[in-house]
Amino acid sequence: xxxxxxxxxxxxxxxxxxxxxxxxxxxAHPGVDAADVDEPTLRRIFLGKKTRWxxxxxxxxxxxxxxxxxxxxxxxxxGRSVAKFVTFWKQAVFTGRGMPPRTFAxxxxxxxxxxxxxxxxxxxxxxxxxxxxxxxxxxx
Amino acid sequence: xxxRLTLVCLSLVLAAAPAAAQLADLYxxxxxxxxxxxSSHNNYLVPNSRDGSSEFHEAAVSLQAHPEERLRVGLQFxxxxxxxxxxxxVLIDWAYADYQWQDYMGVRxxxxxxxxxxxxxxxxxxxxxxTVLLPQAVYNEDHRDFILGVEGLGFxxxxxxxxxxxLDYEIYGGTLNVPDPDAGFWYNILxxxxxxxARLSPLDSPTAxxxxxxxxxxxxxxxxxxxxxxxxxxxxxxxxxxxxGITGRFDMHSRLVYSVEDPAANPSYYAINxxxxxxxxxxxxxxxxxxxxxxxxxxxxxxxQEEVNGLVGEGxxxxxxxxxxxxxxxxxxxxxxxxxxxxxxxxNFERYGYPDYVAWQNDxxxxxxxxxxxxxxxxxxxxxxxxxxxxxxxxxxxxxxxxYKRWWSFMAFKATVxx
Numbered sequence: 001x002x003x004x005x006x007x008x009x010x011x012x013x014x015x016x017x018x019x020x021x022x023x024x025x026x027x028a029h030p031g032v033d034a035a036d037v038d039e040p041t042l043r044r045i046f047l048g049k050k051t052r053w054x055x056x057x058x059x060x061x062x063x064x065x066x067x068x069x070x071x072x073x074x075x076x077x078x079g080r081s082v083a084k085f086v087t088f089w090k091q092a093v094f095t096g097r098g099m100p101p102r103t104f105a106x107x108x109x110x111x112x113x114x115x116x117x118x119x120x121x122x123x124x125x126x127x128x129x130x131x132x133x134x135x136x137x138x139x140x
Numbered sequence: 141x142x143x144r145l146t147l148v149c150l151s152l153v154l155a156a157a158p159a160a161a162q163l164a165d166l167y168x169x170x171x172x173x174x175x176x177x178x179s180s181h182n183n184y185l186v187p188n189s190r191d192g193s194s195e196f197h198e199a200a201v202s203l204q205a206h207p208e209e210r211l212r213v214g215l216q217f218x219x220x221x222x223x224x225x226x227x228x229x230v231l232i233d234w235a236y237a238d239y240q241w242q243d244y245m246g247v248r249x250x251x252x253x254x255x256x257x258x259x260x261x262x263x264x265x266x267x268x269x270x271t272v273l274l275p276q277a278v279y280n281e282d283h284r285d286f287i288l289g290v291e292g293l294g295f296x297x298x299x300x301x302x303x304x305x306x307l308d309y310e311i312y313g314g315t316l317n318v319p320d321p322d323a324g325f326w327y328n329i330l331x332x333x334x335x336x337x338a339r340l341s342p343l344d345s346p347t348a349x350x351x352x353x354x355x356x357x358x359x360x361x362x363x364x365x366x367x368x369x370x371x372x373x374x375x376x377x378x379x380x381x382x383x384x385g386i387t388g389r390f391d392m393h394s395r396l397v398y399s400v401e402d403p404a405a406n407p408s409y410y411a412i413n414x415x416x417x418x419x420x421x422x423x424x425x426x427x428x429x430x431x432x433x434x435x436x437x438x439x440x441x442x443x444x445q446e447e448v449n450g451l452v453g454e455g456x457x458x459x460x461x462x463x464x465x466x467x468x469x470x471x472x473x474x475x476x477x478x479x480x481x482x483x484x485x486x487x488n489f490e491r492y493g494y495p496d497y498v499a500w501q502n503d504x505x506x507x508x509x510x511x512x513x514x515x516x517x518x519x520x521x522x523x524x525x526x527x528x529x530x531x532x533x534x535x536x537x538x539x540x541x542x543x544y545k546r547w548w549s550f551m552a553f554k555a556t557v558x559x
Contacts, residue, residue, distance in 0.1 A: 040305075040306070044298065051240060081433075081435060081436055081463075087267075087268055090262075090265070090268055091265070091268050093169050093202060095262060096202065096215075096253070099212075
């Protein structure tokens, strides 16, 4: 194979790897008392360590069941591999220390739940005004 | 755990949901594990491991519910069999109410697991770790009852430290009835005492012989247990440092049975019941922990010291795990345990006629875990071991040099189905 073709093939493979990880935006119920959230707080929310918003409303974290958007969010925003994240919540369940966030099969179902549940926070690959949720900027 | 507290917790769990959707609002999970152990030369952890043993089984069902916003209640039934211990008796593993007033302060009331080391909480839950057995130098199966849980009151919380990361803390106090005092560690120390008493007992007749026949009854409970843990989620991504400790006092009420045979006497045979009351101190059990995890690699190291009735044992391990593929994890660790921190070379054991390598146990382990499906986990591991520091005298006659070997190996396999 010519070197040029090999380089092109490697470039395509690299792009394919990058495309499998899909970024997500953080969404919340419109009534959530925050315009943005930092990464440490996001981590605490999805590991069950932050349970209330500033106004005392219970935090209700929700997630997708699986997929590239879910994987990206767990790895980049929660800071754990998917396997470690699953293990964390299994330990919580089997020691009685908590229950994992509710999960949804599709982004549409997740967005619908977030729009109607005070305190809910989740993520999706894209959001439109008709979804009825607010987007939270993520600060590092 | 008291039946009354069990019934209260069960009632709270079942009452947590409206009657019409009762089962739907309960969070129910469970698992079943079956394992196999086979060792060379020495029996380890279970009787007859030299011949291979499948007396290595756990099953559990857990239920949780949220009756109110800040209140969670739950309980877990656990049945386990590990050699002579457990025998699949169904027990209440934990049952408690948890009220989280604030993120930095929550309260637990009932029977709950205590945090000891990185992995002590979930030691009975196979799918939480990459290996079949936790490193025994720190998670000694014989001393499991000391650090497994407490019936009482606990406080816990998470405190963010801004640029400094965050802290998870826990403190607790209470009591504990040992669930299986007729086997394992508790039986072993009584059996050793019984054998020694028979050997030293003075007899009036030169033709009489006394024999220790076993432990007929044994009741063990901790009069008090208290402890805590502190875990620092450091600002260095993936690095967690922790320390945990527990102390307590236990009571044993036991009936040891002896028989005396004297051909010259009439009757020539009779039995003796010896009622024994014994108090012991769990002076302390402390674990220092460090874990670093990034992408698919996890490094862990822990050091543990445990003082029981004045004898301080110490152990540590270094472990590395990595994902070989999406569903397969490979792990290797080295661990070392010494029975008596003041005598790591075993000179005291030599003075009593035992080999020096009874004093320590060094273990190198290679393990593979495969998550075959979302609900099925398969594991296998192989150990090369130097020393007998963790071998039980009840499973091996340490007075007979032909009954054991210094260098030996063992393998373990396990399959777990969970939902």
